[in-house]
Amino acid sequence: MNNQQNKTEMAPKGISLWQDGLRKPARRTSLWVGGLHRRKLAMASFVIIVVYFLLAGLIYVGEIFNWQWAAVKWSEQIGKQYQPPSAQHIFGTDIFGQSVFRKTLYGAKISLTVALCASFVSIAIGVPLGALAGYFRGIIDDIIVWIYSTLSSIPYILLILAFAVVLRDRTLFGHKLTGITSVYLAIGLTSWVGLCRLIRGEVIKHKERQYVLAARSYGCSNSRIIFRHLLPNVFHLVIIDFSIRFVAFIHAEVILSFLGLGEANRPSWGAMINDARIEMSRGVWWQMAAATLAIFFISLALNIFGDALRDCLDPKLRIQ
Amino acid sequence: MDNNLLLEVKNLSVHFSAEDGTVKAVQNVSFIIERGKTFALVGESGCGKSTTALAILQLVSVPTGPRGLLRKPAAGVSGSILLDGQDLTKLSGKKLRDIRGNKIALVFQEPMTSLNPVYTVGNQIAEAVKLHQRKSTRQVRRSQIPREMARPTWADAIDTLRKVSIADPEQIAKMYPHQLSGGMQQRVMIAMAVSCKPDLLIADEPTTALDVTIQAQILDLLEQLQRQTGMSILLITHDLGVVAERADNIAVMYASRIVEMADSWQLFAEPFHPYTQGLLRSLPRLGVSAPARDGQAHKRLPTIPGTVPEPLHFPTGCKFHPRCPIGHKDRRCRTVEPELREVQPGRYVACWYAPGYEKR
Numbered sequence: 030m031n032n033q034q035n036k037t038e039m040a041p042k043g044i045s046l047w048q049d050g051l052r053k054p055a056r057r058t059s060l061w062v063g064g065l066h067r068r069k070l071a072m073a074s075f076v077i078i079v080v081y082f083l084l085a086g087l088i089y090v091g092e093i094f095n096w097q098w099a100a101v102k103w104s105e106q107i108g109k110q111y112q113p114p115s116a117q118h119i120f121g122t123d124i125f126g127q128s129v130f131r132k133t134l135y136g137a138k139i140s141l142t143v144a145l146c147a148s149f150v151s152i153a154i155g156v157p158l159g160a161l162a163g164y165f166r167g168i169i170d171d172i173i174v175w176i177y178s179t180l181s182s183i184p185y186i187l188l189i190l191a192f193a194v195v196l197r198d199r200t201l202f203g204h205k206l207t208g209i210t211s212v213y214l215a216i217g218l219t220s221w222v223g224l225c226r227l228i229r230g231e232v233i234k235h236k237e238r239q240y241v242l243a244a245r246s247y248g249c250s251n252s253r254i255i256f257r258h259l260l261p262n263v264f265h266l267v268i269i270d271f272s273i274r275f276v277a278f279i280h281a282e283v284i285l286s287f288l289g290l291g292e293a294n295r296p297s298w299g300a301m302i303n304d305a306r307i308e309m310s311r312g313v314w315w316q317m318a319a320a321t322l323a324i325f326f327i328s329l330a331l332n333i334f335g336d337a338l339r340d341c342l343d344p345k346l347r348i349q
Numbered sequence: 350m351d352n353n354l355l356l357e358v359k360n361l362s363v364h365f366s367a368e369d370g371t372v373k374a375v376q377n378v379s380f381i382i383e384r385g386k387t388f389a390l391v392g393e394s395g396c397g398k399s400t401t402a403l404a405i406l407q408l409v410s411v412p413t414g415p416r417g418l419l420r421k422p423a424a425g426v427s428g429s430i431l432l433d434g435q436d437l438t439k440l441s442g443k444k445l446r447d448i449r450g451n452k453i454a455l456v457f458q459e460p461m462t463s464l465n466p467v468y469t470v471g472n473q474i475a476e477a478v479k480l481h482q483r484k485s486t487r488q489v490r491r492s493q494i495p496r497e498m499a500r501p502t503w504a505d506a507i508d509t510l511r512k513v514s515i516a517d518p519e520q521i522a523k524m525y526p527h528q529l530s531g532g533m534q535q536r537v538m539i540a541m542a543v544s545c546k547p548d549l550l551i552a553d554e555p556t557t558a559l560d561v562t563i564q565a566q567i568l569d570l571l572e573q574l575q576r577q578t579g580m581s582i583l584l585i586t587h588d589l590g591v592v593a594e595r596a597d598n599i600a601v602m603y604a605s606r607i608v609e610m611a612d613s614w615q616l617f618a619e620p621f622h623p624y625t626q627g628l629l630r631s632l633p634r635l636g637v638s639a640p641a642r643d644g645q646a647h648k649r650l651p652t653i654p655g656t657v658p659e660p661l662h663f664p665t666g667c668k669f670h671p672r673c674p675i676g677h678k679d680r681r682c683r684t685v686e687p688e689l690r691e692v693q694p695g696r697y698v699a700c701w702y703a704p705g706y707e708k709r
Contacts, residue, residue, distance in 0.1 A: 239462040246406055246457075247450030247477045247541060257476075261467045 071337030074330035081327050084134060085141040103131040103296060111308075114315050121315040123304065132296040133319045139297035140324075143213045144278035148271055150217025155224035156267060160255050162225070163232025173229075177222040189219050189281060193290040208292040216281045224270050231263040272335030276328045283324065298324055355581050356382040356405070356453075356549055361428035363397070363404050372660045374400040376605045377428075379689070380598075382549065387575065387582040389592035389613070391628075392602035393657050398585045399458075401602075402551045405430055405583075406449055407437055432549070451481040454542035458554040460534035464526035470537045471522025474506035477541045509540045512577075513570060532563035536570065543574055550575075551583045556591065568595060589632055593617060601625050604658055604668040607689055610697040621692065621703040623673045627653040667700070675702050 091101040104127060112122040120129035162173040180188070192215035198205070235241065236259060244258050279298075285291045286299025293300075298320040305317035363375040375397040382388045390398045403409045404426055430437040432452060440448065457463040465473060503522070510518035513536045526534055535555060542550055552571060556564035572595060575582055586592055592599055592613070600610040601624065609622040620626045630651045655672040658664055664671055666683040676682030681701055689697050692705040700706060 239457055239459060240465045242403075242408065243455070243457055243463040243538075243541075244465070245408055245449070246455040247545075248446040248448075248480050250446060253480075258465055262465070 068337050071334055074334040077330035081137055085138040088138040103135040111313050120319040123316055129316050129319050133323050135296050136298040139292055140279050140282055143282040144275050146213035147216035147278045151221040155221030156228050159225040159228030160232050163229040164236055164255050177225055181222045189215050192219055193285055212285050212291050216278055227266055232259050235259050235262050269339045272331055272338055276331045353383045355384045357431040359429045363400050363409055364425040370661055373605050378607055380600050382581050385579045386597040387595055389584045389596035389599045396602045397605040398602055399553050402553050402585055407445055451545045452547055453549045454547040456538050456542050456552045456555050459558045460538045463538055469523050471506040474509055474541050474544050478505050478544045481545045509544045513540045531559050535567055549581045553585045608699045621698040622700045624669050
């Protein structure tokens with residue numbers, strides 16, 4: 030409160046509080062990124078997220094061009110089995126004498142790929158369906174609501190397991206669904222419900238606004254109103270939902286791998302935790318610790334960043 | 350056929366089905382608008398003025414499915430709306446969208462909520478132009494005119510903004526609606542409306558949400574645009590002061606019906622319907638003290654007693670009779686509703702006691 034008062038006093042004459050909230054004097058773009066760079070914690074989280082993504086990207090590129098660097102050579106045996114963490118092996122070694130550190134790095138690629146692809150699948154299903162249901166209402170709304178209510182009435186883990194089992198090793202459009210593809214399809218196909226609901230509700234709210242009537246009055250078609258007028262107005266929700274959902278998707282991948290339905294041949298964090306389950310009883314804690322830490326940091330960073338994003342993008346919270 | 354005739358509304362009725370019954374928002378409304386003229390629709394809140402405007406553009410029923418496949422009308426609209434002899438109620442989909450914005454444009458009451466908050470105003474005006482010029486671009490390509498000259502661009506938006514007397518249109522076009530004042534937003538709305546050079550501009554209480562000083566500016570702007578383009582204006586308002594000088598013809602609406610319609614000059618000089626008389630009497634006038642009532646000289650402004658009837662429970666007979674100085678005792682007024690009749694050439698009124706009403 031005190032801080033806020035100070036700010037008010039400090040604001041130069043002629044600049045409204047509102048503009049002050051956006052930090053820059055009213056300019057374009059300030060609507061979107063305004064204020065975000067002021068939050069130190071959010072920026073630190075953002076850096077962590079970028080590092081994770083860079084890592085995953087580099088591993089992809091490294092695999093294509095066959096670069097011989099640590100994370101790509103995760104399968105190499107670098108010492109005896111079950112070496113505890115030391116200066117030489119930061120996170121020790123596993124049963125095959127492979128570096129746990131390298132496996133953790135490589136796990137970032139699997140996890141982020143799964144989370145990213147699952148997000149795209151769920152956005153691609155949830156947003157259009159939510160917008161259609163909210164805009165047209167009536168029987169279209171009934172059908173869509175019925176579908177997602179049915180989906181969401183099945184316990185999530187069971188549903189995702191069922192999808193993963195069904196999708197596994199099927200061929201879709203002549204493309205064989207390997208472990209990782211079936212995992213993100215299973216996650217994406219089961220998790221669009223929340224987003225769909227959110228978008229539907231928001232579209233119902235927005236379509237009663239006068240600018241929609243105005244758009245119709247100057248001759249916009251239904252699809253134009255949905256995609257050009259309504260979706261941009263609710264899209265901040267998609268971004269925020271994405272940042273929050275992303276963590277859940279990483280976790281879902283971990284769960285699926287832990288249950289043996291994930292990627293079998295390459296290390297992911299879930300697979301590592303699954304391996305470590307038995308090792309724990311023998312006092313081998315480092316594989317579990319490494320995977321958990323990796324998940325911990327990305328989850329925390331994404332959560333903090335998602336929160337900050339919501340504060341910046343939601344027009345209701347922006348005016349304080 | 351009369352060449353000056355632009356829009357003819359015949360027996361327009363709009364019914365909404367609500368839970369407690371049917372709301373008759375508009376009943377048997379008929380009027381004509383001539384080219385280049387201003388027609389004013391006056392009445393209290395909830396009397397059906399805005400619904401009439403929306404009904405002209407076929408905007409009252411909300412589609413519940415694409416391509417009308419699953420359309421469940423939320424409102425029943427009957428009657429006909431002839432624009433240049435073409436019945437808008439018979440059109441659908443694409444053809445109707447070509448009329449909206451292009452032939453008939455709408456300016457709304459609240460400019461702050463009528464602009465999309467996520468686009469710059471220039472973008473929004475350009476969109477309105479783009480929607481209707483796409484076809485002509487195709488035609489132009491066939492006729493070998495350079496495309497740049499025919500394609501609607503940002504420049505068109507800026508031109509239109511200049512037309513509605515916005516200073517520095519290049520800068521304003523880049524702004525978002527929330528950065529503009531109410532008056533500016535309304536100018537932008539008008540710019541959007543006139544960007545396609547419509548034949549008819551429907552202004553639905555264009556000044557209600559604005560300051561009094563801005564109101565006059567906006568109305569002057571409309572008048573000026575009308576002079577430049579020769580469009581007709583359907584001005585909807587509850588403010589008789591607004592229409593006094595600007596409208597050519599006035600229709601007074603009360604409880605979903607037109608009760609009196611006449612030339613503006615005639616209506617102000619000699620109102621026939623008790624409701625119109627009441628409205629005019631209750632206008633405050635500068636420097637004129639209110640007339641004496643009940644034998645006492647008092648300074649209070651006369652009002653029309655009572656309130657507007659609820660649309661679900663309209664009184665029987667003439668809907669104005671409970672508030673009418675003549676009709677509240679009259680049996681016929683209470684039981685039989687008078688229809689709108691022409692009592693003098695060009696003068697219509699719906700009152701049993703209006704001069705000349707029963708002779709015809």
